[in-house]
Amino acid sequence: MGRGGCGCSKVGDEEEEEHDPSYSGPIKSRSCTDVVCLLLLIVFVAGWIVISVYAFMHGNPAQLIYPSNSRGEICGTGVNRDKPYLLFFDLTRCIKLSAALGGCATPQVCVQNCPQQHWSYVMGSTPDLKQYCTRLSPGEFEGTDLKTLVRARKCPAYILKSTKILGRCVPTLGLFKSSENQTKEVSQLRRDDDSEVKMKSLSEGIEYLLKVIDLRGIGEKLISDLTYYWWIIVIAVIFAMILSFLWIVLLRMAAVPMIWFTILLCILLLASATSFSWYRYYILLTAGDQADADEIFLPPLISTFSSYYYNKDLWLGISIIMSILTFIILVILFFLRSRISLAIDLIEEGSKAVGSNMATLFFPIGPFLCQTAVVIWFCVVASFLASSGEPEYSVVDVCKNMTCTNPETEEPYYKHEKCDPDQFTCPTCPEAKCVFYKLGPSTLQAGFQVYNVFALFWLLFFVEALGEMVLAGVFAGWYWTFDKENDLPSSPILSSLQRTVRYHLGTLAFGSLVLSIVRMIRVIIEYVEDKLKQYGEDSAVVKAVTCLCKCCFYCLENCIRFLNRNAYIMTAVYGYSFCAGARKAFFLLARNIVRVTVLDKVTDFILFIGKLIVVALVIFASAALFNLSNQSMDHELNYQLVPLAVIAFSTYAIASSFFSVYSMAVDVIFLSFLEDSEKHDGSAEKPYFMSPNLRSILGDSVDKKSDEEEGNENKD
Secondary structure (H helix, E strand, C coil): CCCCCCCCCCCCCCCCCCCCCCCCCCCCCCCCCCHHHHHHHHHHHHHHHHHHHHHHHHCCHHHHCCCECCCCCECCCHHHCCCCEEEECCHHHCCCHHHHHHHCCCCEEEECCCCCCCEEHHHCCCCCHHHHCCCCCCCHHHHCCHHHHHHCCCCCCEECCEEEECCEEEEHHHCCCCCHHHHHHHHCCECCCCCECCHHHHHHHHHHHHHHHHHHHHHHHHHHHHHHCHHHHHHHHHHHHHHHHHHHHHHHHCHHHHHHHHHHHHHHHHHHHHHHHHHHHHHHHHHHHHCCHHHHHCCHHHHHHHHHHCCHHHHHHHHHHHHHHHHHHHHHHHHCHHHHHHHHHHHHHHHHHHHCCHHHHCCCHHHHHHHHHHHHHHHHHHHHHHCCCEEEEEEECCCCCCCCECCCCCCECCCCCECCCCCCCCCCCCCCEEEEEEEECCHHHHHHHHHHHHHHHHHHHHHHHHHHHHHHHHHHHHHCCCCCCCCCCCCHHHHHHHHHHHHCHHHHHHHHHHHHHHHHHHHHHHHHHHHHHHCCCCCHHHHHHHHHHHHHHHHHHHHHHHHHHHHHHHHHHHCCCHHHHHHHHHHHHHCCHHHHHHHHHHHHHHHHHHHHHHHHHHHHHHHHHHHHHHHHCCCCCCCCHHHHHHHHHHHHHHHHHHHHHHHHHHHHHHHHHHHHHHHCCCCCCCCCCCCHHHHHHHCHHHHHHHHHHHHHHHHC
């Protein structure tokens, strides 16, 4: 059947299958499909392992959390064990937030204690000044003029009275309103070029440093929240698994009342959320300016997030969106009520397939754990790669007519050009210096990070495809068996898994590769859009083009995902290669496009509502548990929304895994029905495999086909 290529060549493995009286499920005579794609995946994974080893050898994720000096050494560890705080030489150079995050062109040094007074090199040396200097050779501090050390940027030109905040020395000028005396003291300080330290520039540098501390502090507080309340997250995940399983079991036992209950509950939840949004907007509108009166007592970071809670315009927008969403859902349910009844019958038929092998309900746990392992591995490798960069240096304070040349380019140095501090010399422009800029990844390391992201997508989609094909083989075996009481295999999951692993891993690699390429293009578009915003190039035309590209590739990805799913079903049944199965499924669905669009998608919509209900119930229960914990324990969440977001994401992933069993069962039965109705006519020679109940649900085309054949016979 299959072929060993990794492309859509015109092979003859999708010829029409004639009726076989002995046919009883997925064919057993198969050959390996898309072998080249499987080999490509193996080589790719081997490359990912090599990159991981490189990252582990050169990276240190602690640099992403804890402050580090200009050499990339972490303060408070190793040689800096007794120097836990980070000091910036000249904060007036930190004029951008992006610079303060790691690109501030000023030396940064680990110190034992933060400065407790203002000082400038014009005041002369002090006994504790040496701890604030860096890259000093033995005896250099004592034997060298202080001004020379300052000009070489080995010692700071000035220091400010500072306090310790998250391992960084932050000048107190940025925390409290400056007095006239403090402003006068700052005006007496001098930079390394003998210019006056301007209060405005210094305030901006301190402000950006505080923003950096806020950003990194957010991460540390989030980790603190997750560490302290991890047990609630675990309970929520377990509850999500139990609730999803019970929901599926109830769907198996009583599909009709359970689905209508799901729809009604969805309407009630939407109505409740809409009512609460309008109620919150009314309260804020009535309270006026006093709505956020207590916010001044909150810490700055929490105040930033809580401000959204007291924003009446935000709640007005949420109320309008929820109202429109509720209205759209009600309209859809009203006009599709007859199709919903048919979809419910189709789900009930799918529940029979699931009920024939209840072990399929637990099968998604395996792919889910595999995908979790892939995500964890990706995060670990990404963190090591992000911290594997080498210190980068750039030229600052260049002269107007720069004559010093870069030995690599043999051209005069220009401002912010990369340089090597050990080789940099410029006697004709003494003020020009090669200073630390940031810890940045090289071009090779950036390429490794892109490779890591693509590996994440490919393996996630590959594992997802493996689960889909295994389930497709199980449910196809159920459909294409006449005697479903006696002829079904004893272990259909193992049989389907064995067929898939032995013959069709290449097909899975092919389909997941195509999907990964489209997803990667979407990520690149997002990256380009973010960079355009960063550099202020996001004009109306640019926004329109990027929005159009994102929309097009989003639709393309969903179309490919839908086609892949049906191609896997065809491969599971007939052993086709990827292109042959996709082509076969596409034309089969195209010939029944109305039924596919209306009935199959309505079924997906009903199952999607079920997933949302599970997520909503788990979120409500988790929020209540968090509130009880805050009241009973001497500890409050810094950001309550973040653990709830983690729980919501995990719950949706778990619910999707369980509901995917029903979704795949319905898709396999639906596609098999279309194939069955085209290959057979219900006669004794070519009997239908579909059950009488399924024929009553979907049998319009079957009846029309039979009428047409009878009419042709009468004409003859």
